[in-house]
Amino acid sequence: MVDFRQGHTAAWAQYFARRGFPVAEPIAAGVEGAVYRLEAGTVAKVWSGRPPADFALTREVYADIAHHRPPFATPEILKTEEVDGVLVSYERELPGTPLAPDSGVRDPGRAIPPGQADALLAVLRGLAAVPGTDAMRRLTVQGDDRPLWQDRARFPDALADLVERAVGRHRDLLAAHVPDLAVTVERTVRALRALPDTPVTVVHGDLVPPNVHVDATGLPVAVLDFGFFTTAGDPAFEAAVTAAVWDMYGPYAEEHVATLTGRFAAELRHPPQTLALYQTAYALATYDLFSTDGTDGHFRWCAALVDRSA
Known part of the structure; x- marks a missing residue:
C-alpha cells in the first residue's frame, strides 16, 4: 500500500523548537501535509507532494481570493522556507x-x-x-x-x-x-x-x-x-x-x-x-x-x- 497522507513527527517538532518555537502543537494532517500551531496567531504547514517551485502560484491564488474579500477568512502566507527539499509555509492561523x-x-x-x-x-x-x-x-x-x-x-x-x-x-x-x-x-x-x-x-x-x-x-x-x-x-x-x-x-x-x-x-x-x-x-x-x-x-x-x- 502506498499512503500519501502525511503524519506528524517528533523530528518536525524538534525542528520548530530550534527555530524558536518550543511548543509546536500538531493540529491537523492530510494528503497535502501536516500543520503545527507554533504560537498565538501563527501556524506552520509541512507540505508533501508539492514541489517548492510551484508554491509561488499557490501564493498568487491566495492573493487573488483575498482581493475579492469573501465573507470569511482565507489562508495568508507569511513566509516560506525549504528544509531538505520539503516546503514549509508559515501562515496566519485562521479563526473559528x-x-x-x-x-x-x-x-x-x-x-x-x-x-x-x-x-x-x-x-x-x-x-x-x-x-x-x-x-x-x-x-x-x-x-x-x-x-x-x-x-x-x-x-x-x-x-x-x-x-x-x-x-x-x-x-x-x-x-x-x-x-x-x-x-x-x-x-x-x-x-x-x-x-x-x-x-x-x-x-x-x-x-x-x-x-x-x-x-x-x-x-x-x-x-x-x-x-x-x-x-x-x-x-x-x-x-x-x-x-x-x-x-x-x-x-x-x-x-x-x-x-x-x-x-x-x-x-x-x-x-x-x-x-x-x-x-x-x-x-x-x-x-x-x-x-x-x-x-x-x-x-x-x-x-x-x-x-x-x-
Missing part, C-alpha cells in the same frame, strides 16, 4: 472551530443539523462571488501531472480530460470494483463535454466539515486548506462535491448526499443532473489519491459512488 468532525472520525448521525447546511450554503455563495483567475487556471490538482486547464478554454472539457487521465492511472484496480467501468467513463466524459458554458469562479474542491470554520453562532468565519482540488471552475462543481463529501463514511452517507444535493440544487439553482454528473467525475478523478491499492476508505467511497451512477 471546525464545522464538524470528519465523518471518518465520528458518525454525524442521521439528521443533518440545519445550521451546518446553512453554513455550507453561505460558503458556497461566498466562493461563487470570487471570479476565476489565470493563476487558478494554472493550478494542478492533486495527483495529476499538468495544469487542469492546460490547452482547454472550458471547465467541463478540462474536467473531462482529467477524468480520462485519472482513470488511466489505475484502470484495472477501479474496474475490479466498478462493473462496466469503460461504459461509465465514456458516458461521463461525453456528458461533461456537452455541458453549457457557465460562469467561472474559484473552486476550493475539498469543503469537508473540518475545512470550514464557524464561530459560536455557527456563522462561517474561515475556509482552510485550498489546494487539493482548487482551480477555476463551475460553482455547480463546488456545490456537487460539497454535498458529496459532507458525510463520506457514516451509515447514512448516501441519504445525506441526496439531501444536500437536493437542497443545493434548489437554493443555488443548479440542475440536479449536473450535480450528479460532477459527483461522478470527482470520484473518477480522485479515487486513487490516498492509496494506490484500493484499501483506503476514500477509494471505496469513490467506487461506490461511481457504481451508483452507473
